Amino acid sequence: MRRAEVELIMKKRSKFEKAITSITFWRGVVALVGFVVVWEFCSKYVPMWTGVELLWIGKVPPPSEVLDAWKEVFFLPGYWESWYLSTGRVFAGFIAAQILGIPFGLALAVNRYFRDIFFPPFEILRPIPPLAWVPASIIFWPTTEMSIAFVTFLGAFFTIVINVLGGARTIDVRYLRAAQSMGASQWNLFSRIILPGTLPSIFTGAAVGMGITWEVVLAGEMISGGGGQQASGGLGFFIWSSYMGGTVATVIVGMISIGIAGYLSSSLIRFIGDRSMPWRRLF
Amino acid sequence: MHWKEDKLVDKIGKKGAISIRNVTKIYDPEGVNVMAVDDCSLEIAGGEVCMIVGPSGCGKTTLLNAIAGFHSITTGEIYLDGELLCGPSKPIAEQGADRIVVFQHGALFPWKTLIENVAYGPIVQRNLTKSEALDKAGQMLSEAGISDTIHKYPGEVSSGVARRAEIVRALINDPKVLLLDEPYRAMDALTKSIMHESLLEVYDKTRVTIFFITHDLEEAIFLGDRVVVMTTRPAKTKVILDVKIPRPRDYQVLSSEQFRLLVTEVKGAVHEEAIKAFEAGERELA
Numbered sequence: 001m002r003r004a005e006v007e008l009i010m011k012k013r014s015k016f017e018k019a020i021t022s023i024t025f026w027r028g029v030v031a032l033v034g035f036v037v038v039w040e041f042c043s044k045y046v047p048m049w050t051g052v053e054l055l056w057i058g059k060v061p062p063p064s065e066v067l068d069a070w071k072e073v074f075f076l077p078g079y080w081e082s083w084y085l086s087t088g089r090v091f092a093g094f095i096a097a098q099i100l101g102i103p104f105g106l107a108l109a110v111n112r113y114f115r116d117i118f119f120p121p122f123e124i125l126r127p128i129p130p131l132a133w134v135p136a137s138i139i140f141w142p143t144t145e146m147s148i149a150f151v152t153f154l155g156a157f158f159t160i161v162i163n164v165l166g167g168a169r170t171i172d173v174r175y176l177r178a179a180q181s182m183g184a185s186q187w188n189l190f191s192r193i194i195l196p197g198t199l200p201s202i203f204t205g206a207a208v209g210m211g212i213t214w215e216v217v218l219a220g221e222m223i224s225g226g227g228g229q230q231a232s233g234g235l236g237f238f239i240w241s242s243y244m245g246g247t248v249a250t251v252i253v254g255m256i257s258i259g260i261a262g263y264l265s266s267s268l269i270r271f272i273g274d275r276s277m278p279w280r281r282l283f
Numbered sequence: 284m285h286w287k288e289d290k291l292v293d294k295i296g297k298k299g300a301i302s303i304r305n306v307t308k309i310y311d312p313e314g315v316n317v318m319a320v321d322d323c324s325l326e327i328a329g330g331e332v333c334m335i336v337g338p339s340g341c342g343k344t345t346l347l348n349a350i351a352g353f354h355s356i357t358t359g360e361i362y363l364d365g366e367l368l369c370g371p372s373k374p375i376a377e378q379g380a381d382r383i384v385v386f387q388h389g390a391l392f393p394w395k396t397l398i399e400n401v402a403y404g405p406i407v408q409r410n411l412t413k414s415e416a417l418d419k420a421g422q423m424l425s426e427a428g429i430s431d432t433i434h435k436y437p438g439e440v441s442s443g444v445a446r447r448a449e450i451v452r453a454l455i456n457d458p459k460v461l462l463l464d465e466p467y468r469a470m471d472a473l474t475k476s477i478m479h480e481s482l483l484e485v486y487d488k489t490r491v492t493i494f495f496i497t498h499d500l501e502e503a504i505f506l507g508d509r510v511v512v513m514t515t516r517p518a519k520t521k522v523i524l525d526v527k528i529p530r531p532r533d534y535q536v537l538s539s540e541q542f543r544l545l546v547t548e549v550k551g552a553v554h555e556e557a558i559k560a561f562e563a564g565e566r567e568l569a
Contacts, residue, residue, distance in 0.1 A: 174390035177353055181378045182404035182456055192407075196394035279394050279436040 036063050061249040066256070069249035079238065082254075086221065086234040087261060089145075090213045093152025097209060101157045102202060105164025110194065122161065130155040130216045134223055148220040155216035156209035163208070167201020168194055200280065203273035207266055214262045235261070298364060299381075299459035299492030300329040301350065306359035307517075308345050319345040321517030322359070329364070329459075330490040334503035336553055337513030337521075338560035343496045346518070347462050350494065351384050352376035363459065380404060383453035384462040388469075389445050391437040397448045398424060398433040404456040420455060427451050427481065443474045447481055454489060463495045467502065476534065479505060487531050500553065504528075504545045505536060512552040515560035522552045 019025050044062035047053050061069075073079040108115045108122075130151050137147040171194060179193045221236025233241075239254035274281055308320040319342040327333045335343050348354040350361055350368065352375060360370035368376040391400045401420035405411040411419065424433050427447050432440045437448075446466055453461055467475050483506065486493065497503050503510045504526055512522040526545060528536055536542050 172390070174386045175392055177351070177378070177384065178386070178390045179392075179403070179407075181351060181380060181383055182452075183380045183408040184403075185407065188407050192403075193392065196392070199394070277394070279438060 039063055059248075061252065065249045066252045069247065070253045070256075073250065073253060082233070082235045082238040083257065083261065086214075086217055086236065086258075087265075089148055089152055089217045089220075089234065090210075090261075090265065092149050093217065094156050094206075094210060094213045096149075096153045097156035097160050097213075098206065101160035101205075101209075102164055105161040106168055106190075106194065106198065108161070108165045109168030109198075110190065122158075126158045126162070130212070131219055131223075134220060148217065151220045152213050152217045155212040159209040159212055160202075160205040163201045163205025164198055167198040167204075171197040199273075199277050203269065203277070206269050206273075210265050210269055211262065214258065214265065218258060298329050300362075300364050301325075301327040301460060301492065301494065302360075302362040302365075303327075303346070303350075304360045304362070306346070306349065306361060307357045308342070308349065308354070309357045318517040320349075320356075321519050323513075323519045324359075325511060325520055325523075327492060327494065329492055332486060332493040332495065332506055332508045334507035334510045335494065335496045335513060336498065336500060336503050336510060336549065337518060338515045338553070338557045339498070341513050341516050341556070341560065342518030343513055344464055347384070347464055347494065347496060349376065350460070351382055351462055352378040353384075380408060380456040381459045382462055383456055383458045383460075384464065385446070385449050385453055385466045387465045389437070389442065389449055389466075391445055391449050391452065393437050396434050396436055397429065397440065397444075400437070401448060401452045401455055404452065408456070420451075423451050423455055424448060427485070441474075442470060443478060446470075446478060450482065450485060454485065454491070458491060460492045460494060463493065465496055465498065468498070475499075475502070480533070482506065483530075483532060500546055500549045501537070504542060504549065505532065510545075510549055512549060512556070515556045515563065521556060522549075524549060 039057065039060070040062045042054050042057045043060050044064065047058060053059075104118075108119060133151050133154055134147070137150045138144070141147040141150055175193055175197060176189065179189055184192065217234065218236035218239070221234040222240045235254055235258055238257075239251050242248075242250035242254060303323060303325040306320055306323050307318070310317045310319055323342075323346065325333075335346070337343050345354065349356045350363075352368070355374035356369055357374075358371070361368045361376065363381070367373065391397070392403070395403065398417060398420045401424060402413070402416035405416040405419065406413055410416075421433055424430065427450070429444055429448055429451075432444055437445050440448075449466075450461070467478050470478065479502065485491075493506075495503075495506065500510075504524075507526050510524045510526060511520055512524070513519065514521045524545065528539075528541060
């Protein structure tokens with residue numbers, strides 16, 4: 001036990017130190033700072049000093065202005081409500097897609113009859129972009145909220161199923177044979193061999209699916225108008241209404257917010273993945 | 284310790300006799316019949332170390348798969364201790380813990396630690412409770428010289444330790460037969476020699492029947508009681524050599540005259556088949 005604790009502490013410290021001292025970390029910092037400086041310079045100081053508006057970046061408000069806009073909305077409940085609504089929709093759709101997608105994918109992988117019956121319709125539905133479902137979804141579901149959630153769900157579902165199916169089908173046959181010859185029951189084979197063997201693909205699917213849900217939820221909110229009320233329709237609606245209101249800086253605030261939200265979501269998935277697959281954390 | 288003693292008392296030369304009688308296997312990929320094994324017969328006594336050598340893709344693994352129950356046979360019969368494993372009425376043998384395979388590149392479950400891997404068999408067969416199985420696994424691993432790394436994942440340990448752990452994982456099930464499919468392929472010579480010593484040690488303790496496929500002729504003679512040279516595809520037995528080097532064996536044996544003569548003899552037989560296989564120029568078939 002003591003040894004394990006010591007190792008843990010050593011690992012923690014070295015991880016933190018690694019992050020702070022690594023050249024990769026500082027390159028990242030310099031790149032971000034450099035990006036903001038160049039943006040500020042091109043969008044604000046070039047026109048100020050020379051009177052020439054640069055082609056594309058001249059239309060974009062400089063970071064200082066975006067920051068001001070951010071400060072303004074930061075204390076408005078509507079902004080945070082947008083975060084809350086979008087995140088809620090993303091996770092609702094995402095979790096529903098996991099709950100249905102993982103068993104569905106596994107069933108496709110392990111049962112031939114199931115695959116023969118359900119794979120063809122699945123493959124026909126899969127190429128339909130989630131956004132093409134929006135009108136149909138609005139007709140199908142009684143509330144706007146449900147139709148957005150449904151479209152979000154679809155975005156993640158197909159990716160998850162395909163990854164689970166691929167992962168479960170490519171498990172090394174030697175693991176299955178070894179387990180079977182040691183007397184594993186069918187259930188054991190499934191829960192102790194196929195499931196852990198598929199976990200890496202499940203998390204790959206989750207990471208990709210999470211990205212897609214953010215894309216889809218935003219588009220869904222823009223099209224449907226979210227909940228209908230001003231500034232409470234999610235981040236997609238936040239951007240759309242800012243655009244309608246002509247405040248470009250606020251549009252950019254919305255865009256950056258989505259970037260941050262997406263980053264946090266995928267970090268969460270990576271974290272859970274690391275936790276549930278300790279054997280992959282070797283280096 | 285009791286597991287060792289049981290075996291010494293009642294297992295030596297008794298259990299695990301394999302009888303392969305007139306076995307033929309025809310693969311039928313895309314309608315082109317390929318005969319992998321042709322009318323092959325081989326008697327392996329209980330507690331024998333039987334080494335199978337032959338050109339690549341000659342059908343050695345086909346035979347192993349038939350014994351293990353991974354593949355069917357087309358004609359012939361295979362018996363284990365007088366009981367039919369597979370034959371005309373039952374083309375594919377049932378898989379069972381009495382015959383355990385150690386695979387070519389190792390097949391420890393990457394998501395289980397070494398000790399969990401070893402404990403897997405007794406747990407799924409419900410022979411032992413989980414904690415009993417883990418205790419026994421730890422004990423057997425430490426007898427095999429693995430103690431510091433038992434809580435590590437297979438990806439974290441050297442291939443030598445992993446392969447030894449895999450043999451322990453097989454032995455904990457108290458199998459009648461160990462089926463080894465080139466387990467030490469692609470290991471460096473030093474690691475290989477350590478592996479050989481530890482396998483011989485295990486064998487001297489358990490006297491389990493070993494069916495061992497290899498390309499390495501020196502390995503075959505050093506480990507085996509008999510070396511069976513197979514012909515190029517379709518496989519049948521070409522020459523069977525008795526290796527009358529007394530056990531326990533150690534590395535001194537490798538420099539003895541007797542050993543060298545045997546190597547020369549086997550080399551001659553294998554070389555002939557290797558040339559035939561090469562000239563046939565066919566793609567390898569597992």
